[in-house]
Amino acid sequence: MQWEPVIGLEVHVQLSTCSKIFSGASTAFGAEANTQACGIDLALPGTLPVLNENAVAMAVRFGLAINAEIPEYSVFERKNYFYPDLPKGYQTSQMAHPVVGRGEVDITLGDGTIKTVRIHHAHMEEDAGKSLHEDYSGMTGIDLNRAGTPLLEIVSEPDMHSAEEASAYIRAIHAIVTYLGISDGNMAEGSMRCDVNVSLRPKGQEKLGTRAEIKNVNSFRFVERAIAFEIERQSEILEEGGVIVQETRLYNPDLDETRSMRTKEEANDYRYFPCPDLLPLMLDEAYIEHQRSLLPELPSEKRQRFVESLGLSTYDADVLTGSRPLAEYFEAVQKLCGDAKLAANWVQGDLLGRLNRDGLDITQTPVNAEQLGGLLARLQDDTINGKAAKQVFADLWECRGETADEIIETRGLKQVTDTGAIESLCDQVIADNPVQVTQYREASEDKRGKMIGFFVGQVMKASRGTANPPQVNAMLTEKLDALL
Amino acid sequence: MAIEHANVLRAAHLARLGVSDAQAERYVDDLSRILEMVDRLAEIDTEGVAPLSHPLDATQPLRADEVIETDRRDTFQKVAPATADGLYLVPRVVE
Numbered sequence: 001m002q003w004e005p006v007i008g009l010e011v012h013v014q015l016s017t018c019s020k021i022f023s024g025a026s027t028a029f030g031a032e033a034n035t036q037a038c039g040i041d042l043a044l045p046g047t048l049p050v051l052n053e054n055a056v057a058m059a060v061r062f063g064l065a066i067n068a069e070i071p072e073y074s075v076f077e078r079k080n081y082f083y084p085d086l087p088k089g090y091q092t093s094q095m096a097h098p099v100v101g102r103g104e105v106d107i108t109l110g111d112g113t114i115k116t117v118r119i120h121h122a123h124m125e126e127d128a129g130k131s132l133h134e135d136y137s138g139m140t141g142i143d144l145n146r147a148g149t150p151l152l153e154i155v156s157e158p159d160m161h162s163a164e165e166a167s168a169y170i171r172a173i174h175a176i177v178t179y180l181g182i183s184d185g186n187m188a189e190g191s192m193r194c195d196v197n198v199s200l201r202p203k204g205q206e207k208l209g210t211r212a213e214i215k216n217v218n219s220f221r222f223v224e225r226a227i228a229f230e231i232e233r234q235s236e237i238l239e240e241g242g243v244i245v246q247e248t249r250l251y252n253p254d255l256d257e258t259r260s261m262r263t264k265e266e267a268n269d270y271r272y273f274p275c276p277d278l279l280p281l282m283l284d285e286a287y288i289e290h291q292r293s294l295l296p297e298l299p300s301e302k303r304q305r306f307v308e309s310l311g312l313s314t315y316d317a318d319v320l321t322g323s324r325p326l327a328e329y330f331e332a333v334q335k336l337c338g339d340a341k342l343a344a345n346w347v348q349g350d351l352l353g354r355l356n357r358d359g360l361d362i363t364q365t366p367v368n369a370e371q372l373g374g375l376l377a378r379l380q381d382d383t384i385n386g387k388a389a390k391q392v393f394a395d396l397w398e399c400r401g402e403t404a405d406e407i408i409e410t411r412g413l414k415q416v417t418d419t420g421a422i423e424s425l426c427d428q429v430i431a432d433n434p435v436q437v438t439q440y441r442e443a444s445e446d447k448r449g450k451m452i453g454f455f456v457g458q459v460m461k462a463s464r465g466t467a468n469p470p471q472v473n474a475m476l477t478e479k480l481d482a483l484l
Numbered sequence: 485m486a487i488e489h490a491n492v493l494r495a496a497h498l499a500r501l502g503v504s505d506a507q508a509e510r511y512v513d514d515l516s517r518i519l520e521m522v523d524r525l526a527e528i529d530t531e532g533v534a535p536l537s538h539p540l541d542a543t544q545p546l547r548a549d550e551v552i553e554t555d556r557r558d559t560f561q562k563v564a565p566a567t568a569d570g571l572y573l574v575p576r577v578v579e
Contacts, residue, residue: 017549024552033570034561038553042560054549075537082500084574097537131577141571269498274537279544 002203003238005231006211007166007196008158009223011173012151013183014127014191015058021126021150022049022092029189037129037144043087048277051076055150058182059099059124060283060291062152065176065298066119068103070288076124076278079270084142085129093153095272098123099281105156105176106300107168112314117169118157125151152182158197158208163227170194170223171322175299179324187218194223198230200238209234210244214258217251226251230258302327310340319348326362329369336373337380346376350393367396375404387465388413416466419475422459425467426475429458440480452476487516 023040075097078090100122129144177183199211249258306317334343401407496503566573
């Protein structure tokens with residue numbers, strides 16, 4: 001049987017406000033335990049929540065970025081459950097009236113096709129604290145610094161049908177929130193966490209199969225691998241005529257598998273109801289339009305501009321708009337050297353290649369955009385050739401010079417374009433290699449093209465890499481063909 | 485809506501309240517009377533009236549995104565039954 005996977009994601013994005021969603025305590029990461037947990041976060045009697053205007057603005061901007069409806073009225077509700085890292089006994093969340101309604105996100109797949117994933121809604125809620133299960137004489141330690149940190153939970157429709165699509169989706173969400181500057185998107189620190197719903201159905205069937213929910217997956221790669229494992233597991237069960245149990249599973253990256261969390265004795269009963277401590281949130285047209293005016297150029301718009309105005313391929317445009325710092329880096333380089341294709345090649349090849357090799361991201365690059373742009377400008381105006389440019393780039397990477405110009409000067413890498421100088425080098429190489437000249441003359445025409453490479457190499461060597469290769473090539477072809 | 489013994493025990497369990505069988509019996513009676521009163525509301529014609537999420541005709545005020553709280557951990561932890569390394573200690577929770 002052909003099975004079709006159906007995948008939906010709930011992505012929790014930590015909003016990068018300074019203070020918490022309902023209190024004036026700091027949200028900074030890494031503070032000493034409970035030093036950022038105030039009376040409201042601790043649920044001390046008599047305290048009341050007051051909503052953070054910036055959390056609302058960030059949620060609205062996300063909604064506008066995905067073309068969602070922004071209802072003028074939204075309501076906070078209490079989701080009731082008991083856990084020690086949730087001191088109020090309920091999480092303040094939204095259900096019936098979320099701040100962001102239906103929207104959509106475009107994802108780009110490996111073959112360059114663009115697919116639209118519908119967003120069911122996005123709602124604001126508070127994060128819980130952290131439980132530390134190390135042994136405190138048989139007790140559990142609770143750190144409430146994270147309690148009350150604002151989250152935006154983005155719920156997709158089950159529109160994805162492969163691990164690749166799910167991974168492209170979460171990358172797209174990551175790009176949107178980091179472009180908007182509403183989250184640092186740091187998955188390692190938990191700023192983005194993801195619950196994945198996976199089910200299978202016979203291909204062509206409308207009705208959805210029973211789903212499993214994989215909780216708290218915290219990296220792009222794990223999302224992909226957890227889904228791949230889950231598809232495999234479910235199809236094996238179904239092939240053997242078994243039934244999928246609706247349950248919550250956890251992905252273990254070390255074993256690369258999902259495992260059932262202990263089945264709860266009873267189904268969750270969250271008893272949602274409107275929070276009497278918080279009034280309905282009203283957003284008028286003027287407010288929403290003001291937030292719209294604050295939107296930066298979004299990844300999809302940038303991608304389109306890179307293709308249409310800069311002439312990049314959709315693949316290049318997709319890679320280069322993957323994150324806002326990368327896109328800004330590329331644009332700075334492109335402006336300095338005036339050649340988008342050249343800038344795209346160097347940023348994707350040499351720069352990203354080395355960053356990857358050294359385990360750095362774009363914000364940690366040793367070669368800044370001004371330096372790379374300056375280097376490519378010299379390549380562009382023929383001051384240096386491609387080989388010298390690689391050398392200069394390596395020097396910049398190792399901080400052996402401040403600017404490309406300085407390195408070109410001290411290393412004597414200026415390209416020789418003087419016809420006379422190149423001509424005498426060509427004559428010398430032809431005179432020094434009579435055997436190869438004879439072979440060239442006797443070769444068929446289609447082979448000569450390749451054989452010229454030997455002579456070009458010799459001339460480049462003789463010029464210590466400073467000759468202009470196309471010029472050398474043209475001159476050698478002319479001289480050798482004259483000998484035929 | 486009729487309320488039964490089992491409903492009371494379940495509600496008590498969800499709220500983590502210790503309710504004895506005898507107490508539950510009394511609550512069946514009390515809660516049923518409250519629900520009967522609420523049921524009377526259903527007799528009112530609410531056609532075309534949007535559900536109310538708050539009794540006050542007011543909207544949510546917003547506060548500026550500023551850190552105004554200082555670290556008062558020591559004060560807060562004085563009333564906690566058990567603490568260690570700055571953490572609040574609770575009976576062991578097994579995942």
